[in-house]
Amino acid sequence: MNAYPELSPSPRTIMTPGPVEVDPRVLRAMSYPILGQFDPEFTALMNNTMGMLRELFQTGNQWAYPVDGTSRSGIEAVLTGLIEPGDRVLVPIYGRFGHLLVEIAERCGAEVSIIERAWGEVFDPQEVIDAIHREKPKLVALVHGETSTGRLQPLADIGRACREADVLLAVDAVATIGGVPVESDAWFLDAVIGGTQKCLSVPSGMSPITYNERAERKILTRKRVERGLRSGDADENAATGFRIQSNYLDLSQLQDYWSPARLNHHTEMTSMLYGLHEGLRILLAEGLTARFARHRLHEEALVAGITAMELPLYGDPSCKLPVVTCVAIPDGIDGESVRSMLLHRFGIEIASSFGPLKGRIWRIGTMGYSCSRKNVLHTLGAFEAVLARHGLKLPAGEAVQAALDVYDRHGAPV
Missing domain, CATH: 3.90.1150.10 (Aspartate Aminotransferase, domain 1)
Known part of the structure; x- marks a missing residue:
């Protein structure tokens, strides 16, 4: 007798801030036959997914693609790509997930400055702008929709101030993307991280991201330094500690994988990409x-x-x-x-x-x-x-x- 019963999860009405119920059409798409990751059908699906993500993020950025892993993988990929050890990073905190941004930035070796609001409130944008002028960070990392408190932080004025001060702005939009407007270009957001398991109604397992040329320049500068370290050509003092710490979450390699060159980096999560593609198709059709x-x-x-x-x-x-x-x-x-x-x-x-x-x-x-x-x-x-x-x-x-x-x-x- 088989000691392990057949899998049969109970039907639920899921009214949490994530995960949520998955559209049956997404589940159907995830059951389709597997394609090889360099099959032209599959690479065409990758390209279509990037196009739909640009529409979702409301951006003209070249780079809009999913990181394989839960939402935190996208957050870590963006922050580890944009933060060099010793960089000053400003994190405004108004709930639990601001603290997460602080932890990841500190693990990247950043000098983190924080400002805080009581849980249940958000920042007047001028508070953040004043802190930018005072702290002079290289990066501001900010949560758009804080699910721990149910609050929504206005971003447009903060994004404009970051652009004027030549400060990068990375935004955690995991809770808002697909349910609340996220205007990446109009709000001057340099990098935006989303999640599949909330308003996109796709299972947890991918983190759609987008970033602009300003962010890409930072990523590629670090990539060149790392290559110099390997070859012995880089100045030792300039290069010390400036490597991107993760291989799997290295945006410079991930974007090569999603580029027309298709430089091999990892085996893409085929069924998850089917689900994301279908979820985006449904969203844009609505x-x-x-x-x-x-x-x-x-x-x-x-x-x-x-x-x-x-x-x-x-x-x-x-x-x-x-x-x-x-x-x-x-x-x-x-x-x-x-x-x-x-x-x-x-x-x-x-x-x-x-x-x-x-x-x-x-x-x-x-x-x-x-x-x-x-x-x-x-x-x-x-x-x-x-x-x-x-x-x-x-x-x-x-x-x-x-x-x-x-x-x-x-x-x-x-």
Whole structure:
């Protein structure tokens, strides 16, 4: 008798800030036959993927391609490519993932300066601009959408100031790409990192990135120094410690692989690329404007329902991240017990949070394929029922009705 049962994951309604439900068309695409990585059909698919990523990132950059690995691989690839030991790097922190940027920059040997805002807030762009003038960094690394707090940082003025000061700006857009506008060129973003498992509704395993000529010059300068080290031609003092530390995440080699030269670097993740290609095709067929509006609509319905339950929302509403809604856990309610009952009685998963917010808020994602009328109504109805089972007195039935009112005002789209 086989001791290992057949794989049969339970169906879930995933309303977390990632991962989210995957579009069935993406799963179907991932089941297609394998092609060799230098098969002309496959290299044509690589080129198409790059073209669709340029549209997604709203950029004319030559380089827009996925790094094989979860979102953190893209963040590490960009930061290890742009940071030399001793570089001054400025990281504005307003949640958990700003701290991650600090850790990676420090591992790269950077001299890191930080500024901080309380969790639940974002920076006035002038605060960051003042810090740029004060600290004079070579790079600013900044989170666009902070899922730990459900906040969205404005970038356009910061990007313009970085460009005027000749400072590189690298942006973690993992939570926002595909659900919220990310205007790489218009906002003067030098490098942008995305993820597949959130608003793109593709399984975790790739990190789409883009970077411009300013960033590429930094990467290629370091590449030439490293080659000089190997050949003995480079000046020892200039070259010491300036190598890109990772081979797998070396952007100078990755872009050679994605270039027409197809210089062999690694074996591409064929099935994941199929999934990303299909996810991007679906996204662009919907249209960026329509997709952003869909995320805003279902956020509005979810927030209306939560407000109708008289539950307090967490954080500054003026900078709310449209794809993540944070709810303060009422006094006397066991937040983890509520999450457990939602999961095991209704098959719905929502998230808790981290650090100072652990046990204080729930986080509900409305991202990608999970961002639908069915999921919002199902979640609100179940949430109300579970909270009532935990002894919380609520206006009965008002949550779903409030959400339905939103949908009726907008013509009841799916």
